[in-house]
Amino acid sequence: MNETIALEVLRYNPDTDREPHFQRYAVPYRDEWVVLDALTHIKDQLDATLCFRWSCHMAVCGSCGVMINGEPKLGCHAFLRDYRNGVVRVEPLDHFPIERDLVIVMDDFMAKLSSVEPYLLVDAAKPLGEGEHLQTPAELNLFKQYAQCINCLLCYAACPQYGLNEGFVGPAALALAHRYNLDSRDTGKDRRAEVVASNEGVWECSFVGACSAVCPKGVDPAAAIQQTKVSASLDWFKAFLLPGGRK
Amino acid sequence: MSRRPYLRKIERHWWLRHRRYVVYMVRELTSLFVALYCALLVDGLVRLAQGQAAWEGFVAAISSPLGVLFQLLCLVFATFHSITWFAVTPKAMPVMVKGEAVPPWTIVTAHYAVWAALSLLVLVAAGV
Numbered sequence: 001m002n003e004t005i006a007l008e009v010l011r012y013n014p015d016t017d018r019e020p021h022f023q024r025y026a027v028p029y030r031d032e033w034v035v036l037d038a039l040t041h042i043k044d045q046l047d048a049t050l051c052f053r054w055s056c057h058m059a060v061c062g063s064c065g066v067m068i069n070g071e072p073k074l075g076c077h078a079f080l081r082d083y084r085n086g087v088v089r090v091e092p093l094d095h096f097p098i099e100r101d102l103v104i105v106m107d108d109f110m111a112k113l114s115s116v117e118p119y120l121l122v123d124a125a126k127p128l129g130e131g132e133h134l135q136t137p138a139e140l141n142l143f144k145q146y147a148q149c150i151n152c153l154l155c156y157a158a159c160p161q162y163g164l165n166e167g168f169v170g171p172a173a174l175a176l177a178h179r180y181n182l183d184s185r186d187t188g189k190d191r192r193a194e195v196v197a198s199n200e201g202v203w204e205c206s207f208v209g210a211c212s213a214v215c216p217k218g219v220d221p222a223a224a225i226q227q228t229k230v231s232a233s234l235d236w237f238k239a240f241l242l243p244g245g246r247k
Numbered sequence: 248m249s250r251r252p253y254l255r256k257i258e259r260h261w262w263l264r265h266r267r268y269v270v271y272m273v274r275e276l277t278s279l280f281v282a283l284y285c286a287l288l289v290d291g292l293v294r295l296a297q298g299q300a301a302w303e304g305f306v307a308a309i310s311s312p313l314g315v316l317f318q319l320l321c322l323v324f325a326t327f328h329s330i331t332w333f334a335v336t337p338k339a340m341p342v343m344v345k346g347e348a349v350p351p352w353t354i355v356t357a358h359y360a361v362w363a364a365l366s367l368l369v370l371v372a373a374g375v
């Protein structure tokens with residue numbers, strides 16, 4: 001059992017490299033190994049300078065996103081056996097600046113995520129004495145899917161609109177905004193609308209649908225964005241066309 | 248240790264990299280033909296308003312081989328556009344009944360049903 005598999009990993013060292021370049025490694029092939037295991041093997045046995053992020057090894061933390069043969073994937077969720085007899089090309093996620101090797105700079109996403117205030121916004125907090133904020137299973141079902149996001153950024157790497165215009169708020173942040181807008185306990189929809197319903201919000205999306213295709217958690221950001229477009233349009237009609245509308 | 252983040256440029260032919268981007272580009276292209284056909288219909292209305300001679304000229308133009316070819320092309324593209332649009336409608340317009348999501352295929356089928364009904368209505372109105 002001396003089978004090996006070739007990994008081509010994009011390397012970039014800001015101290016010494018002018019630009020990124022590929023480096024090839026031969027890694028033992030194991031049926032049960034994922035690409036993250038192969039990267040760990042390289043770092044432990046072959047080349048300690050290789051830099052990449054990971055934490056949970058179980059598709060929960062969202063830190064190990066990379067491009068594998070051109071497709072955004074979680075390194076811990078992509079089995080070597082699916083690439084057997086070929087070369088596995090591992091690159092940092094598309095559309096983000098490379099900090100070093102496979103590590104990207106995600107400041108842009110973090111800023112966008114906070115801009116949609118992805119937490120419960122409540123106009124008038126209920127006094128503690130009045131008890132919990134109850135929610136029925138039906139109310140939970142409305143947004144549960146969008147709450148599964150692990151901020152892995154695969155959707156940003158898949159989205160050509162984000163690649164072409166980095167001002168775009170992007171799939172995961174918009175999906176999370178939608179998640180809180182749909183929450184029966186939340187009253188922050190109008191506040192979020194300033195970002196969400198702006199030109200660089202949902203209207204920048206042309207429904208390529210790639211975000212939903214690559215999402216490892218079934219979040220379906222494309223659906224969240226289209227639903228937000230529908231509801232933003234309805235709000236606009238209500239505000240400007242109906243007598244007694246808001247604003 | 249210095250920070251010098253490197254941003255890779257998006258390739259010009261990014262959309263050739265994966266089937267789903269190609270399908271997307273084709274779909275965007277089909278909307279051009281949908282728009283052209285709408286323009287044709289508007290032109291027809293204008294001619295109709297201009298009187299019988301103008302209208303007959305319009306009918307002759309769209310019945311010519313070139314006119315028929317153009318409309319066939321529009322039909323093919325519009326069909327592609329509609330089918331791919333119907334396929335994604337459950338995403339844009341999910342329906343919840345009693346707290347459970349209605350299965351996507353029901354929403355898609357409903358769209359086809361409305362499409363068939365409207366087409367039938369148009370055919371009947373046109374006296375076919």
Ligand code: SF4
Nearest residue numbers: 149150152153155215
């Ligand atoms: S929406 Fe999906 S792909 Fe995007 S960050 Fe969240 S979990 Fe990752």
Ligand code: FES
Nearest residue numbers: 056057062064076
């Ligand atoms: S290591 Fe946590 S998601 Fe892959």
